[in-house]
Amino acid sequence: MGTAEFFHRRDGGKANTTCPMPSYLTPDASKTFVGDFTFHHFNMILSGACTGITCLVIFMVMARHAMHLSNSNQQLKIMRIATLFPLYTIYSLLSVCFPNAYVYLTGWTKVFQGVALYWFLMLLCDFVVPKDQHRAEFFASLRIPKRFSTTKTTDGLSWLKSTWFFVLQYPIVTFILAIAQSITQAQGLYCLQGKKVYFAHLWITIIGIISLAMAMINILRFHGNLKSYMEEHKPMMKLLAFKMIVGLEFLEQIIFIILDSTGTLKPSATLSYADTIIGIPTLIICLQVVPFAFLFYYAYSIKPYTTLNVKCTSNLQYFAVVDSETGSPRVNRYQGGPLGIYAWLALFNPGEFFRDVKSTFNMFRDSKMEKMETGMGLDSRM
Template sequence: MLPVYSLLSWLGIAFPNAYVYLDPWRESWESIAIGSFFLLLCEFVSPSADFRDVFFAALEVPEARKAREKGKPVQVDGLEWYRKRWFSVFQVIIVAFGVSVATDITQAINKYCLTSSKIHFAHIWLTTIRSISISIAVLSCIKFYGALKKDLKHHKPLAKFLSFKLIVGLSFIQSIIFTILRSTHTLKESSTLTYADVNFGIDTMTTCIIMVPFSIFFHYSYNVAPYDLTKPRMLPLSEAPPQYAGENVPFNEARHMAHEEGGRYYGGFLGIKAWVMVFDPREILRAIVFAFTMRNQAGRMEREVVGVKDQDGRGYEY
């Protein structure tokens, strides 16, 4: 996210006439970052979609846990809760892409108007749609993190989430500050400041500068240490035992003890394959398709009840 965000911001400064066309694609890339973060959390649960379904089917989601603590018997299907979170996250990619395309089209036909919030311009409507969509996605990520934060603590999921959401948050605060400065005429066109400087140039340049400290923070939040093959690797949540060697060991600690060794690197020379995979859309596209087909798949799986015989000849269903 950092290099793409910085590059698009810099291009907006270097080519001010293209700023309105480029800026919405930052939000599109941000939506992909949110989806990728959600997929990363799912990977921590289990690399296998089937094992993941089993894990969430047995999960007591926060809503049910809070209701039980208050003495209210509320039954929440963990698997259905997980599927709703998935859909809520990946809808933002579709909406962000649509808003970006609509922004470019309306700007080209002079119906966007970046500096106006009048209802007969597209700016106010597209901004509202994007804000609602991204709010739903972020809230779903927070709920998902909240349900698993104790089990995923050693992965630093909150730091991973904040490392890119703080960028967006600060950019939003920036936009408010610069809007106030422009509306009070504290920041205005002069012999040294052009229209582009006042309306988005200085704001965008500030975003580029902010990327520097965040690039340092990313080295902490997305530490490469867990991928060092010379060290033990943690088991996914779905495979980690609740106890270790029969002893009463806390679940988190047990998972730290349960680990795998071996494996190989897939990044290629200087990580070139990993860089190529960053721009490979197939994983995100599969996730979007799954968001719209998961309910059909779930219904089909529920109808396919399979009888199985165990070694003693007894039958059971799953």
Template sequence: MDVGYLVTRKLFGHHHDKNSTDKACPTDPTNVPADQMKPVVGSFMFHDLATILAGACSLATLLIVSVAIVRHATNFTNPIQQRQVIRILLLVPWVALFSFLIVWQEDAGEYLVESLDFGCSIAISAFLLLLCDYVLSNTGGFDELFGQGASKVVREGLDSPKWLKRIWYMALQFFPVSVIVWIATAISVAVGIYCGASNRPKFAHIWLQVIKIASTTFAILACFRFYHMKKDQLAPHKVMLKFFAFKGIIGLNAIQVFVIGILVGNDTIKPTEHMTYHDVKTALPSLMLACEMPLFALVLIFAFPVGVYKAEGCSPAAGPLSAMVQAFNITDLMSCFVRGPMRLVRDQQWGMQRSQSFPLPAEGGEVMSEGGYAAQPYGYSAHPRV
């Protein structure tokens, strides 16, 4: 018999038990009554132990990342870049917090699980904009990004190159798709057609998982493609370390949820007298993710150091409160599809000029200050490269 058919049947097949039919989503397949569940350690049930462990890891993650965020906010010398850095750093406590809530609140777990991808989508969108800012920080960076001569005609409505548009929309589609998948998941769970216990095509669960995996993959590949094309300009910024530091979170989240979902749906992993169906299907991958977050928090601190934004005679362009407001204001990410690369980057350049975090290149290659006088080259030493 064809191997492909067997694999497909195994993936989308649905086990039969006394609680399931072909037309309905099976209920919790746990055969052990709730009052007969046995503790895992001492008197602690798995849910209690998992909640404590996830909560402790989430708190540790929050404390570690808070130190890094406060340091960036108090040394906010480059608002355009550092607001993206803070957004990326915020991914770790976001994932840790919602992982804890998913473990703790059993009934709300399936409604909350897609919040993880929403946080990842903001971080990956911010990362793409940060890569664009890194290229722009080099001398002639605008021409490097948009083509030779682009800096001279930027105000004449020059369009973005096709390669940049493809990368731009491939990466940024993750943001709206994550919102749609989260809403679709909540609705399908509420009306009873989600069915995380089954991978049959008639239920929404498997299709939403496939969409999520595809969207995540496209976004990651797009950022990697951008790095590959602008490797020389990005070399001083240790982009690969930054790339794997936070994209590991995205990859682990997608892989762990998908693999465990497949294994549970095919009865490879089953509930036991120690773990309920919810513990296996929803709490286990979230617990694993929560425990991994303190390690990722430490890696991100080294990947996005604040020291590079400290320079002699360079004072913060905004206070800590303003820095946090700018980081939480994601209207630039929400408007990326409407404005496109050229318009958004041009708006960011105007922001650089207003905040004095970077001087802008004049048409003749010189850098002009706000008053119109020649300044140092774009990417000058007072603002070292990241």
């Protein structure tokens, strides 16, 4: 059975599967909302202002890290996580301005979330084990309690591999779903307001929720098992700084479904159909991202990477670290280059994501091969 045939099935041969929402959305209502502005124009202005504030705050965070790049492993990951905010709000603003493009745009915001969540996991790994070459050895020495068991344990490296896989699947799944969402929308099979099994919206939503749940459960379990190794970094605050946005959006989706099903929120002279199903929800997203951008500025402060700068150096292009052997400060130059140009170039290199995935996969593969060789060596001696 083909895709189109599946989604165009009739319920028992009786029910019409035509999408209940209009095929083309007209955003302007018949009456003005504030002064001479319709709600759509007012929404564009307010959402645009919020997007501008968010982008400015996040750019400040990223610029400060780029120009004070003393720990490239951690700070570049912070910059990559930070890109979620401007991309999220810009896509939301575009959805407000062009409601008919909403379905094509909203799927890609989930991809950004997935990539940011992956970088967050790798940032936590950096907090636990700063040196990549020591990571396999450290996790192999751990014994992690098995899920739903207080007595049984598993080795830490196998547990890390499982955690890594369940987090990595989220950006991969959301990427596939974003493509599927665009294709089914173009074919008239998606239906944003469709809750029936013959609309792709239901299945894409369910798969996305399951994928997100698996990723988040494993992230929280990683934090719970290893929080003693990274308390100084306040990882939970860092997670909440960008994942609460997603949590709130999910809660708001439920609220709007209830409002829509009860008829509480419906088109009127001042609110068009596009305003009720797209305009208001995206406006709320743009508004709530602003305080989280300031929280992100605080949670991912530059201070841990420049603590000794003022005390030990007079040139802001340099920072000082305490030598572990002598106990005296050692002055180093920041790695970002003029205005952090090297950090910006690394940030906008999409190959870094695949390079990190490949290097982590190689770490697990090499550790497994080393373990097998060690076991074979023991057997030969016996």
